Amino acid sequence: MTILLATLNARYSHASLGLRYLLANMGDLQQATQLHEFVLGTKPAEVVERVLAYRPRIVGFGIYIWNVEETERIVALLKRVAPEVVVVLGGPEISHETAERHITQLADYVITGWGDITFASLCRQILDGPKPLMKIHAGAQPPLSEIKLPYALYTDADIAHRTLYVEASRGCPFKCEFCLSSLDKTAWPFELDAFLAEMEALHARGARLFKFVDRTFNLNIKTSLKIMQFFLDKLAAAPEDPVYAHFELVPDHLPDALKDAIVQFPPGTLQFEIGIQSFNPEVQTLVSRRQDDEKAAANIRWLASHSHAHLHVDLIAGLPGEDLDSFARGFDKLVALGPHEIQFGILKRLRGTPIIRHTDAYKMVFDPYPPYSILANDRIDFATMQRLVRFSRYWDMVANSGRFANTLPLILADAPFANFMQLSDWLYEKTDATHRIALERLVALIAEWLAARGMDAVMVEATLDSDYAGQMSKRHLRMKAQAAGKADAAVQRQARHQAA
Numbered sequence: 001m002t003i004l005l006a007t008l009n010a011r012y013s014h015a016s017l018g019l020r021y022l023l024a025n026m027g028d029l030q031q032a033t034q035l036h037e038f039v040l041g042t043k044p045a046e047v048v049e050r051v052l053a054y055r056p057r058i059v060g061f062g063i064y065i066w067n068v069e070e071t072e073r074i075v076a077l078l079k080r081v082a083p084e085v086v087v088v089l090g091g092p093e094i095s096h097e098t099a100e101r102h103i104t105q106l107a108d109y110v111i112t113g114w115g116d117i118t119f120a121s122l123c124r125q126i127l128d129g130p131k132p133l134m135k136i137h138a139g140a141q142p143p144l145s146e147i148k149l150p151y152a153l154y155t156d157a158d159i160a161h162r163t164l165y166v167e168a169s170r171g172c173p174f175k176c177e178f179c180l181s182s183l184d185k186t187a188w189p190f191e192l193d194a195f196l197a198e199m200e201a202l203h204a205r206g207a208r209l210f211k212f213v214d215r216t217f218n219l220n221i222k223t224s225l226k227i228m229q230f231f232l233d234k235l236a237a238a239p240e241d242p243v244y245a246h247f248e249l250v251p252d253h254l255p256d257a258l259k260d261a262i263v264q265f266p267p268g269t270l271q272f273e274i275g276i277q278s279f280n281p282e283v284q285t286l287v288s289r290r291q292d293d294e295k296a297a298a299n300i301r302w303l304a305s306h307s308h309a310h311l312h313v314d315l316i317a318g319l320p321g322e323d324l325d326s327f328a329r330g331f332d333k334l335v336a337l338g339p340h341e342i343q344f345g346i347l348k349r350l351r352g353t354p355i356i357r358h359t360d361a362y363k364m365v366f367d368p369y370p371p372y373s374i375l376a377n378d379r380i381d382f383a384t385m386q387r388l389v390r391f392s393r394y395w396d397m398v399a400n401s402g403r404f405a406n407t408l409p410l411i412l413a414d415a416p417f418a419n420f421m422q423l424s425d426w427l428y429e430k431t432d433a434t435h436r437i438a439l440e441r442l443v444a445l446i447a448e449w450l451a452a453r454g455m456d457a458v459m460v461e462a463t464l465d466s467d468y469a470g471q472m473s474k475r476h477l478r479m480k481a482q483a484a485g486k487a488d489a490a491v492q493r494q495a496r497h498q499a500a
């Protein structure tokens, strides 16, 4: 084996689409190329050992924001024990500010931007000569019709156990300055019939969960409709064996034709991720985000009330020009629209994104280490930003988890942001933790917090009992009591034997 493609995925369930593109486009080198995905948290020495077991001449690592630090350690180790192995890096996290990165110094070559075609040609040069002179290679960006689709490379095990990422288009025409896709010149569509033929083949092999990574699925409504019809046909043909599709939408573009298709999806078959990021028009202008807030709000409200789609809407805290009050107003507005989940993100300074142009004017301070989260700006100090980070974690635990669906309205009442912030501060004071809080403890803490706010304890308990969290907590407590009872009985029995 000559070439190994490797990456560290955040979870086993995430299958790397990027590496499969590289493998699909290796041409005559494909037979000599293998792919091995690791999971974040694997010991670097173990990764290196497994990499070297392939006896590769070239190893290509996919570098992302979540794995750059661990991959740096892996590359450092690999080059110490096997300096003859040629290391090639690629991926979004190494495509910008490339030369000044330590991992770049450790590697032999780096491909920036698209690697689909360039990785194979760089490998050919490395293997056949002449040796490439430059360390950093700008990836070629061919027409999408020249890139081989990678979907046949999803194995049966991938199909059975992992999320399948697919893309009907690449790039984004918008210019939101915090986003890496703002560097794209436009969005490029893959040839639709060829793409749908691949989806058909995946479906025939048993794939049921399709996660579209297109940045703006509803940009070209004709294409969106064809893709939706593909899934509707599958649902109609086998309602007992449904497909599940996930798309990212721009919120202010939902023509009637698309709505007509959306309403046909039964519950549990459709998920939308929708970026709002901020409802403050001044902030939107500052970060070059074009958004019609009224249309966006009306569309989210429509989706929440007229469709069965699961709605996951993104907000970002820490954007330049946004203070806590403005963020709180946006948050409350979004809660009122009724999405199922609010992804409360903290601004990150992704390498290469133009957001840095505001650094001085808005005194933006970012963590120098991945994921480069904002620590403070001129309107939100470090301590407050930390409170927001905790808010986000508790929000995931309590609201996004769906475990407190009936209790959540009691918590949020008529001031969602302010009330949840109070709960968040109080939870942190009580637990000193933002993770590994046992569910029954969380249930008890929420009951205590609501009671302390003067709510009727019986009503609170009944509401919590009606939630998944309350039911699981009670079940767990019952099981603990039963186990303790059994343990007591065993101790008593032993005592009786010893006494006899």
Ligand code: SF4
Pocket (backbone or CB within 6 Å): 172, 173, 174, 175, 176, 179, 180, 181, 182, 215, 216, 250, 275
């Ligand atoms: S945030 Fe969304 S709309 Fe804006 S540039 Fe990124 S992908 Fe495009």
